[in-house]
Amino acid sequence: MTHTMPPGAALLLGFIREAEVGRRDRASYEVIYAHRQNCLKKPLTAMTLGEVIAAQKTWSKSHGSSAAGGYQFMRATLIGLLRDVPWLEEDQFLEPGLQDRLGLHLLNRRGFASFLAGEITLAEFGRRLAMEWASLPVLAESDGDRRRVKRGQSYYAGDGLNRALVKPDKVEAVLRQVFSAARPADATPGPAEDVPAAIARPEGRRKPVARSGRFWTWLLTAGGTIITALKELNLVALDWRVQLAILTTIVGFAGYAISSMPAVRDALGLGR
Structure with missing residues (x-):
């Protein structure tokens, strides 16, 4: 890994390399699909980008994939x-440093900076990484390349070739390390740190109004307020029988609403 690689990116790229080829040492840069690199006339890192692209034409048929x-x-x-990166040329050797720079370019294209800024969630960044590297799993159920995929599956599940090679919990742990490594120690935590491993935290359950006793307290208080207001306005002379009748009417109306309106029962936590 080059010394100019951002700390968070270096950590993540090392993890991706190990997930893709099973190792993260110098030899990891030489691997081609199905570990058929011994069939090459010369090491992959001694080949130019143009030579690799030309050789990959036959790899899909002979090896099953052109991955290198x-x-x-x-x-x-x-x-x-080669088309999108201005500084990239066909005569450059596909040595480790170049592979790292290209890997970083792919990370950035998938939203690495947005993840570090807290603009996209951990799960969303994980999904984007899974779209780039088939060995990585999606971190939440989502639409895949061919079908709906579950947490822990490859984005490309169902293509008969690819499958996730690491557990989603491991990916989440690494992404949290990456997030921390790339930010100053005194930085304010961003939204990405608040995202749980796989599924969003369930919202706190609201305590049913009726079960807490607050509903009936509110109801009777409202009735008393109405009575007091009528007295203050001198609109009606209210003795205790009239007051009782008003409160009875209010309570009766509430009972009718609860018994006849499903929405009210649900709101009060009374069920159906």
């Missing part, structure tokens, strides 16, 4: 990077 290097770059991905 520590980040398992597909042929279409390398062609796209």
Whole structure:
């Protein structure tokens, strides 16, 4: 890993490399799909980008995939990077430093900066990473490339080729480390740190109004307030029988609403 690589990115790219090829040492940059690198005439890192792209034409048929290097770059991905990255040339060797720079470019394209800024959630960033690297699982149920996929499955589940090779809990732990490593120690925690491992925290359950006793307290208080207001306005002379009748009417109306209106019963936590 180059010394100029941001700390958070270095940690994440090392994890991705291990997930993709099973190791994160110098030899990890030499791997091609199905670990068929011994079939190459020369090491992958001694090949230019143009040579790798040309060789990948036959790899899909002979090996099952064109994936190459520590980040398992597909042929279409390398062609796209060659088109989109201004400084990238076909005659550059696909050595570890270049692979790391290209890996960082892919991270940024998937929203790495937005994740560190707290603008996208941990689960969303995990989904984007799973779209780039098939060995990584989605962190919450979502639409995949071919079908609806569950937490822990590859985004490309169902294609007969790819599957997640690491557990979602591990991905979440690493992403939290990445988030912390890339931010100053005194930085204010962002939304990404508040996102739970897989599923959003359940909202606090509201205590049913009727069961707390507050509903009836409110109801009787409202009735008393009405009576007091009528007295103050001198609109009617209220003896205790009239007051009782008003309160009885209010309570009766509430009982009718509870018994006949499902929405009211649900709001009060009384069920159906």
